Amino acid sequence: MRISELNFYPLKSGRGIALDEAEITAAGIPGDREMMVVDPTGMFITQRELQPLARLEVYPETDSVRFAMEGQGEIRVARPPADRRMETVVWKSSVNAALADDAANTVLSEWLGRDIRLVFFDEQARRVASPEWAGDNSPVTFADGYQVLVTTTGSLAALNVDMAAKGEGAVGMERFRPNIVLDHDQPWAEDGWTGIEIAGIRFDFVKPCARCIMTTQDQQTGSRDVPDPIPSMGRIRMSADRRVPGPLFGWNAVPRGTGRIKVGDVASVVAERPEAWAIKRRA
Numbered sequence: 001m002r003i004s005e006l007n008f009y010p011l012k013s014g015r016g017i018a019l020d021e022a023e024i025t026a027a028g029i030p031g032d033r034e035m036m037v038v039d040p041t042g043m044f045i046t047q048r049e050l051q052p053l054a055r056l057e058v059y060p061e062t063d064s065v066r067f068a069m070e071g072q073g074e075i076r077v078a079r080p081p082a083d084r085r086m087e088t089v090v091w092k093s094s095v096n097a098a099l100a101d102d103a104a105n106t107v108l109s110e111w112l113g114r115d116i117r118l119v120f121f122d123e124q125a126r127r128v129a130s131p132e133w134a135g136d137n138s139p140v141t142f143a144d145g146y147q148v149l150v151t152t153t154g155s156l157a158a159l160n161v162d163m164a165a166k167g168e169g170a171v172g173m174e175r176f177r178p179n180i181v182l183d184h185d186q187p188w189a190e191d192g193w194t195g196i197e198i199a200g201i202r203f204d205f206v207k208p209c210a211r212c213i214m215t216t217q218d219q220q221t222g223s224r225d226v227p228d229p230i231p232s233m234g235r236i237r238m239s240a241d242r243r244v245p246g247p248l249f250g251w252n253a254v255p256r257g258t259g260r261i262k263v264g265d266v267a268s269v270v271a272e273r274p275e276a277w278a279i280k281r282r283a
Contacts, residue, residue, distance in 0.1 A: 001152075001182050001183055001184040001266070001267050002182070002183050002264055002265060002266055002267060003180060003181070003182060003183070003198065003261065003262070003263050003264060003265045003267060004153060004181050004182065004183040004263065005018065005173065005178070005180070005181035005263065006018065006019040006020070006021065006022050006029075006179065006180060006181075006261070006262070006263055007019065007177070007178060007179055007181075008022065008029045008031055008032040008179060009032055009033055009177060010031055010032070010033075010034060010035055010058045010059075010060050010065070011033075011035045011036065011037070011053075011056065011058040012033045012035065012036040012037075012044070012046065012090075012142045012143070013036075013037075013045070013046040013047045013048075013050075013053040013054075013214075014035075014053055014054075014056045014057070014058045015054065015055075015056065015057050015058065015219065015220070016174065016177060016219070017058075017059075019263075020262060020263055021260055021261065021262035021263070022260065022261055022262070023258075023259075023260050024148075024201050024255050024257070024258055024259055024260065024261060025255070025258050026138070026139050026147075026255060026258065027139040027140060027141055027147055028140070028141070028143070028147030028148045028179065028255065029148070029179060031060055032141060032143065032147075032179065033121070033141045033142040033143045034060075034120060034121045034141055034142070035058065035065065035118060035119065035120055035121070035142070036088070036090065036097070036118075036119050036121075036142040037050075037053070037108070037112070037116040037117065037118055037119075038086070038088050038089075038116065038117050038119055039114075039115065039116065039117070040115055040117065042086055042087050042088040042089055042117075043088075043089050044088065044089060044090040044091075044142070045114075045116060046214070047214050047217055047222060048212060048213055048214055050112060050114060050116075051217060051222030051223070051224070052069075052111070052112050052113065052222050053112065053222065054217060054218065054219050054220060054221060054222035055069050055070060055220070055221060055222055056068075056069055056111070056112070057069065061076075063078065063079055064076045064077055064078050064079060065077045065079070067108065069111050072110075072111045075104065075107050075108075077100055077101070077104040077118065078100075078101065078104075079098075079120060079122075080098040080099055080100055080101065080120060080122075081098070082098060082122060082123070082124055084098060084099050084101075085097065085098055085099055085124075086098075086099040086117060086119055088119055090127075090142055090144075091144065091145065093127050095121065095125055095126070095127050095142070096124065096125060096126070097119035097120060097121060097122070097125050098119060098120040098121075098122040098124070098125070099117060099118075099119055099120075100117070100118035100119065100120070104118060105117050105118055121141040121142055125141075126139075127139070127140055127141065127142075128140060129145060129146050129147065129254065130145060133146075133206045133207045133252075134146060134206050134254045135254070138254055145207075145252060146206065146207065146252035146253065146254060147252075147253065147254055147255055148179045148180060148203060148252070148253040148254070148255060149176075149177065149178045149179050149180070149209060149250050149251070149252060149253070150178060150179070150180045150181075150182065150190065150196070150203065150205070150250060150251050150252075150253050151173060151176055151178040151180075151181050151182070151190075151249065151250040151251075152181070152182045152183075152184040152187075152189065152190055153173075153181065153182065153183050153184060153185075154184045154185045154186050154187040154188075154189065155187045155188055155190065155249065155250075156171075156172075156173050156176075157187065158187030158188065158236075159171070159187075159229060159232055159233065159236070159237075159249070162232045162235060162236055163227065163229065163232045166231070166232070168227055168228065168229075168231060168232060169226075169227030170227060171215075171226075171227050171229045174219045175214075175215045175216075175217075175219060175229060176209075176211070176215060176249055176250055177214070177219070178250055180198075180203075180253075180261075180267075182196070182267050188237075188276075188279075190205065190250075190251050191208070191251075191273075191276040191277040191279070192272050192273050192275075192276035192277075193205055193251075193269050193270070193271070193272065193273065194269075194270050194271045194272070194273055195253065195269075195270040195271070196253075196267045196268065196269055196270060197267070197268050197270055198261045198265050198266070198267045198268075199259055199260065199261045199262075199265055200257065200259060201255055201256070201257040201258065201259050201261065202255075202256040202257055202270060203253040203254065203255055203256070204253060204254045204256055204270075205251040205252070205253050206251075206252055206253065206254050207244060207251070207252045208239065208244055208248040208250070208251055208252070208277050209248060209249060209250040209251060209252055210239065210244055210245065210246040210247065210248055211229075211230070211233060211246065211247050211248065211249050212246075213230075215229050215230065215233075215249070216228045216229070216230055229249075230247060233247030233248070233249060234247055235282055236279075236282055237249060237279060238279065238280040239277070239278070239279065239280070240278035240279055240280045241277065241278050248277070248279070
């Protein structure tokens with residue numbers, strides 16, 4: 001099997017950017033989820049509660065970041081100095097992050113219709129993935145929990161077959177916001193893999209990804225008046241393991257090396273699990 005897509009998401013819950021190739025570090029793809037919007041208290045905000053984030057285009061540059069939104073125009077935001085900081089919270093993690101200037105926060109608040117602050121995961125920021133799943137001292141930025149999300153084309157096809165059978169339409173892979181998409185025909189085969197190797201880099205599959213309401217939103221507009229994959233995942237992808245409850249799609253992966261990967265690279269399975277992740281049988 002080969003890589004069919006590479007993506008990174010400079011702003012947590014903002015639009016993704018497709019890549020032809022990517023560097024891989026211990027923290028994943030550099031720049032992935034390096035920015036985040038928070039409320040005035042520092043609590044993270046995502047499309048779950050602020051759908052217009054899907055409309056926000058973000059283009060990192062050397063010393064600044066260009067933001068654009070249809071109907072609003074564009075602005076350039078300087079990367080903040082290291083001494084301008086804010087305490088933030090993303091899920092159960094506290095992160096001391098760099099804080100964008102007041103003018104940028106005012107404009108972005110107007111665009112998004114809510115009082116927000118833009119923060120950066122800079123060189124002084126520190127966060128690690130859950131040691132229970134990822135091992136000790138596994139660095140991660142503002143991602144939900146882990147460095148890399150991997151999905152397969154075969155699993156998306158199987159999901160869409162089930163949706164079509166119920167007259168529920170179809171969804172694209174962008175709904176699941178993966179970093180690496182593998183062109184692989186067999187649906188759900190990834191449930192039985194311990195990991196993959198690409199260009200000499202091992203990616204350990206540490207935890208399946210439980211899905212939420214964000215998968216029901218159009219990733220260009222934020223609209224929820226679109227085909228919804230949650231009912232189908234409820235029928236065919238409900239976890240039977242209490243450690244990760246809910247509908248599953250894709251696997252969280254931890255890089256165990258560094259290097260570069262590109263679209264078209266061969267991905268090989270490191271090993272098969274003794275037992276694939278347990279899924280509840282269809283009712």
